[in-house]
Amino acid sequence: MSLELKQVAIGLAHRPLFEPVSLTVAAGKVFSLMGPSGCGKSTLLSFVAGTLGEQFDARGDILLDGQPLQGVPVEKRRVGILFQDPLLFPHMTVLENMMFAAPAGAQAGKKQKAQAALESIGLQQCAGYYPRQLSGGQAARVSLLRTLAAEPCALLLDEPFSKLDRETRAHFRALVFTTIAQRNIPAILVTHDEDDIADRNRVLHLTHQTVHS
Numbered sequence: 012m013s014l015e016l017k018q019v020a021i022g023l024a025h026r027p028l029f030e031p032v033s034l035t036v037a038a039g040k041v042f043s044l045m046g047p048s049g050c051g052k053s054t055l056l057s058f059v060a061g062t063l064g065e066q067f068d069a070r071g072d073i074l075l076d077g078q079p080l081q082g083v084p085v086e087k088r089r090v091g092i093l094f095q096d097p098l099l100f101p102h103m104t105v106l107e108n109m110m111f112a113a114p115a116g117a118q119a120g121k122k123q124k125a126q127a128a129l130e131s132i133g134l135q136q137c138a139g140y141y142p143r144q145l146s147g148g149q150a151a152r153v154s155l156l157r158t159l160a161a162e163p164c165a166l167l168l169d170e171p172f173s174k175l176d177r178e179t180r181a182h183f184r185a186l187v188f189t190t191i192a193q194r195n196i197p198a199i200l201v202t203h204d205e206d207d208i209a210d211r212n213r214v215l216h217l218t219h220q221t222v223h224s
């Protein structure tokens with residue numbers, strides 16, 4: 012499984028946001044995207060996820076395992092996203108959040124899988140908690156598990172470490188990178204912090220497109 016972007020360009024109000032991007036991420040690897048605030052990093056991720064707003068126009072190709080993603084509905088893309096803030100339903104317990112994210116299937120199987128996932132990172136005691144009862148680091152880990160429960164074929168990481176304190180951040184980052192390697196899925200990470208870069212050979216600095224008039 013690989014994720015490939017070919018000459019991807021996004022415009023807003025007929026102005027290109029950044030120089031066209033081409034990159035390939037192999038299974039189990041993390042490609043880091045950096046660049047100045049507002050240059051379009053999150054927008055690029057939303058294009059890959061299939062959630063790009065109508066105010067943007069985009070061109071170029073996205074290929075997952077060699078197959079074009081454009082035209083595939085969001086819910087069928089199998090692309091998971093982690094944001095700065097954990098994405099959890101406040102009215103559902105941790106276990107319910109995870110079961111909700113799992114693909115359609117037997118309810119009993121879902122529960123067992125969710126419990127096993129929580130156990131694998133030592134959070135089994137949090138199964139019945141509501142998101143407000145979790146610490147920042149616990150919420151980040153549950154959010155990761157929830158994203159993984161959907162069994163994504165690729166992962167997009169939009170500054171998921173930036174709000175965590177230094178120690179929690181290092182632990183969570185290690186967990187995310189190990190998980191990506193174990194699941195053998197490609198990932199793109201947006202970050203402002205050099206410390207987050209998983210691999211110095213896989214970094215792209217997005218630059219604002221110079222508009223010539």
Ligand SMILES: Nc1ncnc2c1ncn2[C@@H]1O[C@H](COP(=O)(O)OP(=O)(O)OP(=O)(O)O)[C@@H](O)[C@H]1O
Nearest residue numbers: 023028046047048049050051052053054055064066
């Ligand atoms: N919903 C929206 N409607 C209109 N313009 C938007 C919208 N979302 C983002 N933009 C604009 O698109 C551009 C790119 O925004 P984006 O959030 O992708 O940048 P970024 O590189 O991720 O920034 P940061 O590093 O600050 O998170 C910015 O000029 C922003 O103002």
